[in-house]
Amino acid sequence: MRFQDKVVIVTGAASGMGLLSSQQYAREGAKVVLTDVNAEAATAAAESISKCGGEAIGMAVDVSNYADVEKAVASTLEHYGRIDVVLNSAGGSPLRICRCEGGFDQMDLSALDWGVDVNFRGPIYFSRAALPIMIKQKGGVIINMGSVDGVTGTSGDLVYSACKSGMIGLTKSLALYGAPHGVRACCVSPGPVLTRAAMANMKTPLGRAAEPEEVTSLILYLSSDEAAFITGTNYSIDGGRSCGGRD
Numbered sequence: 001m002r003f004q005d006k007v008v009i010v011t012g013a014a015s016g017m018g019l020l021s022s023q024q025y026a027r028e029g030a031k032v033v034l035t036d037v038n039a040e041a042a043t044a045a046a047e048s049i050s051k052c053g054g055e056a057i058g059m060a061v062d063v064s065n066y067a068d069v070e071k072a073v074a075s076t077l078e079h080y081g082r083i084d085v086v087l088n089s090a091g092g093s094p095l096r097i098c099r100c101e102g103g104f105d106q107m108d109l110s111a112l113d114w115g116v117d118v119n120f121r122g123p124i125y126f127s128r129a130a131l132p133i134m135i136k137q138k139g140g141v142i143i144n145m146g147s148v149d150g151v152t153g154t155s156g157d158l159v160y161s162a163c164k165s166g167m168i169g170l171t172k173s174l175a176l177y178g179a180p181h182g183v184r185a186c187c188v189s190p191g192p193v194l195t196r197a198a199m200a201n202m203k204t205p206l207g208r209a210a211e212p213e214e215v216t217s218l219i220l221y222l223s224s225d226e227a228a229f230i231t232g233t234n235y236s237i238d239g240g241r242s243c244g245g246r247d
Contacts, residue, residue, distance in 0.1 A: 003224065006025075006030045008022075008030045008031070008087065009035060009083060009126070010032060011035050011086075012089040013034035014034065014045050015041065017215060021087055021216045022034050022049065023049060026049045028220065030084075032049065032054065033072070033076045045058060057079065063118060072129075084141065085143065085223045088144045088167075091164075094111045094157070095160070098110070103156075116159065119167075120163040120166050134181070141223050144167045146168055146171075150165040151165070151238075171186060171232060184231035187234040189237070191204055193212055202241075205240035205241070208239065210237060222235070
């Protein structure tokens with residue numbers, strides 16, 4: 001119960017790593033605010049956590065809209081009185097999600113904007129909205145979800161890679177800014193994770209993709225008091241993929 005009475009906001013919480021992290025935070029005692037652009041899915045996920053004995057609420061939030069973000073933070077504060085952890089998990093490949101044909105040179109600008117807005121603007125917005133509260137309460141943790149593609153670069157999805165690389169710089173800067181106030185920031189950069197079947201075909205030196213729980217275990221550790229002396233660092237959890245040797 002590392003998060004007993006702690007309050008955690010998770011973005012992109014209706015599916016994938018965001019959902020699994022939310023469930024695990026709740027199992028360890030956290031009051032979890034699940035935010036997602038899909039209002040029905042966020043509410044259903046929160047209700048499922050509550051039925052299992054956890055405490056959770058779901059909120060509709062477009063992370064690229066600061067008014068939405070600010071409202072979610074204010075509502076969390078109204079419900080629970082504090083914010084201890086923000087997990088910036090919302091994101092995804094604009095080429096895949098926006099169903100772009102061709103590569104970066106043929107990318108529709110609306111898909112490019114979506115990629116930047118969700119993968120990078122959203123974490124900046126949530127950090128900006130939550131940080132004053134964490135500073136006032138003299139403690140808090142911001143966890144940013146990066147990617148192995150942000151460490152190595154890729155020609156496959158240039159915008160996604162660039163945004164995830166930016167998450168590492170954002171994390172370092174947040175760590176420096178927050179340190180005098182007891183606020184930590186860490187970045188977790190997974191390689192292929194079995195949240196989608198296609199990930200199983202992505203090669204790693206260890207010969208497999210990660211189980212989702214392997215990644216969420218790291219996220220929860222870095223969010224907890226066990227990691228109280230860790231800040232500003234990016235953690236690759238990629239089966240050695242960032243070391244090279246993909247072929």
